[in-house]
């Protein structure tokens with residue numbers, strides 16, 4: 001019961017709730033050379049857990065081959081109720097939070113920062129892949145933010161390896177989060193499996209669009225999403241979805257958001273990012289914006305180190321269901337058995353013409369349907385700052401009037417022995433959301449006496465409080 005205390009940690013407050021348990025902030029009761037930091041994040045995973053061992057094994061490997069852009073694992077232990085994973089604490093939140101709160105410097109005003117952040121993401125992913133580890137759930141929620149040791153730089157840390165694998169070919173279709181999933185990862189098209197490496201590269205392409213536009217391009221990578229369908233036919237339709245998309249950004253996407261997995265390249269993505277002068281067409285070039293007075297300074301962005309910026313449990317939901325292995329009876333039956341033949345980013349496509357309104361095959365072919373019904377509705381629901389609640393266990397097809405509903409399996413909350421799943425905390429059902437809606441952003445940041453009940457963390461929090469109190 002008092003294992004945390006015995007191990008030298010005192011829990012301060014819950015940080016957030018993930019699919020598998022609660023993450024708490026704890027400080028060390030005494031420091032040693034091994035435990036240099038004052039604060040740690042402890043992921044408390046309720047037993048039984050399908051992911052604990054795999055995640056810890058992968059985290060251990062990262063501690064042998066440390067990288068500044070991968071979360072640092074400290075130790076793990078367990079009692080009869082929980083597994084505990086002790087991690088370095090990232091006090092400045094995750095990228096999702098920054099995008100959602102609009103306090104992440106935007107593409108127009110801080111283009112260099114977007115470049116820096118994204119290059120760090122690429123570095124972290126590249127290191128991970130060099131160790132033969134593939135994340136499969138890369139998304140802004142899993143990019144935590146910290147400061148460099150000298151306090152001058154914002155450092156991105158890739159976290160949450162609960163869905164990571166070492167398979168070069170995976171058959172776990174539907175693993176990850178719909179909006180970030182590569183098409184071949186989303187559903188089984190030809191029973192050939194998919195490359196998790198290539199799937200990760202696709203995901204970071206989506207993350208880049210999140211960073212620049214605070215939106216997701218696709219609700220899910222299936223042709224029943226009209227925007228994705230158009231993209232498959234002609235990638236330049238992205239210029240319709242994001243009217244201020246720059247040619248530079250498009251060049252980056254040409255390297256990572258290829259529908260054909262084999263064409264995705266992390267190295268080419270990196271080269272294209274380095275070459276970016278402007279992310280959007282509504283800003284000036286990087287050089288003219290970043291002058292001496294306006295130089296990037298993390299402390300301006302990050303404010304007070306003591307403010308816990310991450311993990312407000314009341315943050316607006318960004319619907320990104322994370323299914324590890326969807327049940328056989330799920331949306332699979334509702335999806336077309338095969339994707340249409342996929343076109344790709346065409347190396348020969350002329351991109352020198354005005355990118356704003358490409359006359360694309362998709363646009364021509366779909367002239368008889370209401371584009372608004374798909375695009376407008378889709379964008380409305382995809383805009384990160386105005387998310388629409390979409391309970392996990394109810395029909396969800398807000399993207400297109402014509403799209404059949406996707407029904408999540410009831411069993412997702414039931415017997416999990418046969419169904420390993422990962423739900424982002426923001427994909428909770430309505431009942432859970434009601435519990436969360438009471439808390440406020442300010443309260444979380446300013447009151448140490450956190451009312452955990454208001455944040456839906458009551459169960460775990462009460463147990464953890466008892467451990468501390470009884471100690």
Ligand SMILES: Nc1ncnc2c1ncn2[C@@H]1O[C@H](COP(=O)(O)OP(=O)(O)OP(=O)(O)O)[C@@H](O)[C@H]1O
Pocket residue numbers: 015016017018019020021023041043071087088089090091094141142144159160161162310311322422423424425
């Ligand atoms: N080291 C950390 N420092 C600060 N906050 C953290 C840390 N680790 C996790 N968190 C917070 O806790 C949340 C949940 O953590 P994590 O994603 O590891 O759990 P999970 O149960 O695997 O979640 P998911 O539902 O995404 O699968 C994160 O989104 C983040 O807000």
